[in-house]
Amino acid sequence: MSHKNCRPSNHMVVRSQQRGIPEEMVDVLTRFGIRSYTRDRAFTYCMNKKSRERAKVGLGAAKYRELERWMGCFTVISREGQVITLGHRFHHHRA
Numbered sequence: 294m295s296h297k298n299c300r301p302s303n304h305m306v307v308r309s310q311q312r313g314i315p316e317e318m319v320d321v322l323t324r325f326g327i328r329s330y331t332r333d334r335a336f337t338y339c340m341n342k343k344s345r346e347r348a349k350v351g352l353g354a355a356k357y358r359e360l361e362r363w364m365g366c367f368t369v370i371s372r373e374g375q376v377i378t379l380g381h382r383f384h385h386h387r388a
Contacts, residue, residue, distance in 0.1 A: 299319065299374050299376045300374060302375050302376060302378075305376045312379070314363050314366055314379050314380070315363065317360070318363050318366050318368070319368050319370075319376055321348060321364075322338040322340065322367070323370070325347045325348040326338040326340045326341075326344050327341055327344055335369050335370060335372060336370045337369050337370075340364045340366075366379060366381055367380055
């Protein structure tokens with residue numbers, strides 16, 4: 294699933310602004326991050342060490358450095374393709 298096919302919810306836009314996370318992180322997370330399922334049958338995307346390495350290669354070193362501070366974020370996307378939220382990860386993801 295690519296961010297290009299996802300529709301941001303109003304909740305995601307507000308949370309992105311409140312948390313200071315650029316909306317383009319949704320694209321980075323969906324392109325390079327690891328995907329898992331929530332109890333509500335939605336998808337979560339976050340970054341681990343391998344996905345960060347893929348992002349560094351895919352984005353280029355300069356763009357990666359620009360976004361590196363947000364690589365600890367996560368996003369939740371419904372099965373219908375709506376981006377539900379975007380936030381900071383405080384606990385390790387269990388894959």
